[in-house]
Amino acid sequence: MDTPRTVPAVLRAAATAHHARQALVDDEVSLSYADLHAEVRTTARALVALGIRPGDRVGIWAPNSWQWAASALAVTYAGAVLVPLNSRYTGHEVADVLRRTRARALVAADGFLGRNQVDELRTAAGDGDASPIPGLPDLTSLIRLPYPGAGSEGVTYADLARLAGSVPAEDVEAVADAVSADDIADILFTSGTTGRSKGACSAHRQTVSAAREWARHGKVGPDDRYLIVNPFFHSFGYKAGILACLLHGAAMLPQPVFDVAQALRRIRHEKVTVLAGAPTIFQALLDAPERGEQDTGSLRLAVTGATIVPVSLVERMQAELGFDLVLTAYGLTEAVVATMCRPGDPASLVARSSGRAVDGYELRIGRPGGNEPQPAGVEGEVLLRGENVMLGYLDDPEATAETIDQDGWLHTGDVGRVDEQGYLTITDRLKDMFITGGFNVYPAEVEQVLARLDGVVESAAIGVPDERLGEVGKVFVVRRDPDLAEADVLAHCRERLAGFKVPRHVTFVDALPRNPSGKVLKRELRQATK
CATH class of the missing domain: 3.40.50.980 (Rossmann fold)
Structure with missing residues (x-):
């Protein structure tokens, strides 16, 4: 067949x-x-x-x-x-x-x-x-x-x-x-x-292939019961969730909003075997007061990533939550499931790396602005090439050409390095994006929204460390109206941005630091918050 x-x-x-196997369980x-x-x-x-x-x-x-x-x-x-x-x-x-x-x-x-x-x-x-x-x-x-x-x-x-x-x-x-x-x-x-x-834009063959690779490395099978807390609107929930289950006959257990107590109850009562998400989800499970009352022994596979994963977290996920297999992975909307750890990789490797390239992808560390390969251990831009790279951006050939070069390499905008075995470690971002609770936040989008707020001259958004969410937004605002308050800035953002994009902190400044060409020096803003 x-x-x-x-x-x-x-x-x-x-x-x-x-045919008769349970496919989906959602409340009643x-x-x-x-x-x-x-x-x-x-x-x-x-x-x-x-x-x-x-x-x-x-x-x-x-x-x-x-x-x-x-x-x-x-x-x-x-x-x-x-x-x-x-x-x-x-x-x-x-x-x-x-x-x-x-x-x-x-x-x-x-x-x-x-x-x-x-x-x-x-x-x-x-x-x-x-x-x-x-x-x-x-x-x-x-x-x-x-x-x-x-x-x-x-x-x-x-x-x-x-x-x-x-x-x-x-x-x-x-x-x-x-x-x-x-x-x-x-x-x-x-x-x-x-x-x-x-x-x-992704073709059917690409969407199906991405789901198949994710499921293959996680050894997903018909006896698995997958609590899907990653949102379906994201490739992690749709392709590495719904479609991964379909490919192998696993049961889907969707959860609309992550609630740690509810997740623990479902893990116990519905014998969940697979759980994937940002490290904050697993940290929340470990720290939950209700954890001692719930049996998590059915858990088998965890897949995480999107940010730094402490070695101690991987070890606790195995020892205290009962996971047999903990894997990290790296991907982006334009190239879903590009790298992934493999079963048998030690906890230290899982924590410090995002795995190596899966079938259908070539991985290269390139020099900034080009695609000349860097040797093992040397940092550069993460480049990907293969049949699963997106077809292109909708109605935007210029942006597509800027992202996928003439040799077919997708320029991710992430900085990383690979070791001698081809395992990728993400070390920084060329772009200013930061990740809040597993969701990407792009400062320019926040800045554009604030540009429409009366009383704002200009603004600059950055990500700052947060114990629970990994990073949250902080915005520096130059105001022309001294009566403009933090509450005004946040209310304006809440009306026009999804909640995870809304800054958590607002600082008013007289001017933003700039280099001689006029570019805002966000590095100085980050240093000022340390």
């Missing part, structure tokens, strides 16, 4: 091989692989009934849930392109992505965390035609996953079964058959140093 190379083919193969909902396949086909028929055609873009703005998984798989089953949206995004951020992708439909968790997402989006989009959200003329359908306090716009997820009745099942199966490994499967948005988000 041929190896599946499209997301619909992966789902079909899973439903055939693991438990779906077998046969049930999941049926749910996806019904949702895909409903999408077709709503006018979605192959190549159309469909956004999902929601937390982890069984409906997210079914909706995402249905998007690709209908031949469309998945556009995951951060569940913490504001209406302004979502409107921008929907416009740029010309999305035809949006699945939104209205009422999640007490917000009114649809109202936020309507306000942010502004006036326009008679589409479901005026100001977004390409958007023809709004599907709500209702939470307490949700509005009544659009159709609910429960309405989809009725809508599906107008589309013959064989029509959708024919569409799924026609999906090619080279078709675009998803567009995941990331941000660059300019602060303007960029949509990384």
